[in-house]
Amino acid sequence: MRLENAVALVTGANGGIGKYYVEALVKFGASRIYAGARNPNSLTDLVAIDPQRIVPVPLDITDEQSVIAAASNYGDVNLLINNAGIGLLQGFISATDLKSARAEIEVNYFGTLAMCRAFAPVLKRNGGGAIVNMLSILAKVNFPMNASYSASKAAALLMTQGVRAELAPQGTLVVGVMPGTVDTEVSRNFPPPKVLPIVVAQEALQAVIDEIEDVYPGEQAKEMAQQLLKDPKALEKAMAMMVPE
Numbered sequence: 001m002r003l004e005n006a007v008a009l010v011t012g013a014n015g016g017i018g019k020y021y022v023e024a025l026v027k028f029g030a031s032r033i034y035a036g037a038r039n040p041n042s043l044t045d046l047v048a049i050d051p052q053r054i055v056p057v058p059l060d061i062t063d064e065q066s067v068i069a070a071a072s073n074y075g076d077v078n079l080l081i082n083n084a085g086i087g088l089l090q091g092f093i094s095a096t097d098l099k100s101a102r103a104e105i106e107v108n109y110f111g112t113l114a115m116c117r118a119f120a121p122v123l124k125r126n127g128g129g130a131i132v133n134m135l136s137i138l139a140k141v142n143f144p145m146n147a148s149y150s151a152s153k154a155a156a157l158l159m160t161q162g163v164r165a166e167l168a169p170q171g172t173l174v175v176g177v178m179p180g181t182v183d184t185e186v187s188r189n190f191p192p193p194k195v196l197p198i199v200v201a202q203e204a205l206q207a208v209i210d211e212i213e214d215v216y217p218g219e220q221a222k223e224m225a226q227q228l229l230k231d232p233k234a235l236e237k238a239m240a241m242m243v244p245e
């Protein structure tokens with residue numbers, strides 16, 4: 001897919017990676033970028049980069065009405081970037097209750113799924129286009145410190161595969177992006193290595209151009225993906241050393 005003159009919508013555009021998706025889309029030549037945020041006032045600085053092309057839009061992906069309104073108001077979208085997500089750093093057993101696990105599934109799985117469903121007919125009308133789902137390498141191996149987040153991204157990975165299958169006949173490319181640790185506010189207490197958020201955005205957009213379905217931005221994710229092919233149990237055991245207190 002060509003990105004020159006693409007019309008994109010980025011969810012969570014005010015976040016650590018989201019704003020770099022918007023910046024990268026400007027550089028790749030998109031003609032319009034709908035920057036979605038729960039609070040569009042938080043997008044002022046981002047819009048100032050290119051007010052002709054970046055349009056701030058209110059969007060909460062867990063609010064059905066908000067999602068339906070977006071699909072009806074921004075009917076020219078041919079590239080949907082499902083970037084919004086939460087990770088609440090909770091274990092399965094050590095968490096006080098199920099609140100965090102439910103919230104992560106609500107945003108990372110159901111919210112992303114709702115966006116895919118709402119925009120599928122929009123993309124079809126616009127020639128097929130593409131969906132980019134921000135997952136994580138933790139969709140493929142559990143990180144006990146962020147255990148319920150990993151499970152929500154695993155659900156989103158399998159959803160991504162199913163959406164890909166269902167949308168293939170209409171020519172929609174569905175890309176899953178699985179970075180390791182990304183250098184944003186959320187991961188400030190995580191040890192290195194960390195991939196820069198602009199690298200994540202650039203590698204994901206290049207995958208759209210090259211029609212690559214599974215992307216592992218940065219060295220850490222690429223190495224972990226290799227380990228998962230060679231010896232998944234060894235990686236599971238290594239991750240199991242990092243349990244919450």
Ligand SMILES: NC(=O)c1ccc[n+]([C@@H]2O[C@H](COP(=O)([O-])OP(=O)(O)OC[C@H]3O[C@@H](n4cnc5c(N)ncnc54)[C@H](OP(=O)(O)O)[C@@H]3O)[C@@H](O)[C@H]2O)c1
Nearest residue numbers: 012014015016017038060061083084085136181182184187
């Ligand atoms: N940082 C990492 O190490 C890392 C690694 C792998 C994958 N990822 C994934 O990359 C994506 C972006 O992460 P990030 O590091 O940029 O995190 P971030 O800085 O916390 O940004 C998350 C964004 O999602 C938005 N959001 C949360 N709930 C939402 C909802 N219900 N509706 C709409 N927007 C919502 C947030 O908006 P508000 O400002 O309104 O809360 C924020 O803009 C996430 O899917 C994350 O899981 C991150």
